[in-house]
Amino acid sequence: MKNLILIFISTVLVNNLVLTYFLGICPFLGVSGKLESAFGMGMAVTFVMTLATSISWLIYHFLLERFGLLFLEYVIFILVIASLVQIVEMFIRKFSPSLYQSLGIYLPLITTNCAILGAALFMVTRNYDFLESVVFGFSGGIGFSLVLLIMAGIREEVNYADIPYAFRGAALTLIIAGLLALVFMGFSGLISS
């Protein structure tokens, strides 16, 4: 249990996927303009990431490892993620049209979100067991959502400021991300490894 809590805290705060591993930077820059869309994207990513790490774990250990097919790792993982996104999309559309309305456009984007594939690869290199992988996937998604929401909040305020031409748009967003990464470094003393 202690182990799982440690994974949660370290993935959300200390080793945040976005700010220390640079995973999921594209949606982080692209969808962080408004709080509302940031929330939708965060929820969709958390959902898919939890499922993706669990299913990839099962496939990796029960199929790839057993039959000596480890060279297929990347191809299989990306197929799992792509089909998962497709299934989740169909499922949500059928059972919760209101959720589909709010998540709809973000779901297809998730296939190419490197945070999801990154989480699946980290899970393998870190030798997590099944439960740890599920917690890791979930906390990775929560960490992503947290940073995305903070960023969206800051950017909504920045919109009202008078910014020099060269820094408008992506340049300023990147610099804010740098400052955020500095702030998150403050959490590094939280867990002594």
Place this chain on the structure above:
Amino acid sequence: MAEIIESKIKMKKEFIKGLWKEHPILRQLLGMCPALAVTTSAINGISMGLAVIFVLFFSSLVVSLIKKVIPPQVRIAVYTVIIATFVTVVDIFFKANFPQISRALGPYLPLIVVNCIILGRCEAFASKNSVLVSLLDALGMGLGFMWGLFLLGSIREILGFGSLLGVKMMPPEYNPLIIMILPAGAFLVLGFLVAVMNRLELRIKD
């Protein structure tokens, strides 16, 4: 005759655009995750750039060759599988021949699979254009990506270690800015580079 000249100009344009006008990192902001993660030194930037050029070149080749037989509904999945295959090739090649670089690049080499530049070029360009033009486009974009990584890696290495490609550049009393090697430094340097790029573009327009 005029047609040949025209097509030559078009080819040159498709090749050049990735190097400056539609630069993948500094203008389109694609493929950010390897760009920020592996550029702690110039040599890492170059090796990642070479890996991306290889994957981009061969994925564009295959996609432009089979573009007519791919059913449009599953095209993204097909592109991803093609890309993942070439990434596996590069990964195994690096592991066997350059284990040191393979360790330095870590999970970011397999993550080329989801690099938006490659998928973006397959979807936006290779699936609509002839083989030769697609290859030129892929090479231009790949080289643009590589010089971007090299620039970012050089700045971070000079400021963070005081060296370039492992050669000491700064006087011995220089105190390295460790922050440049850390993630925060990557965001800051890239942010300022994009701002410089915007400024230069504005000056060219004037």
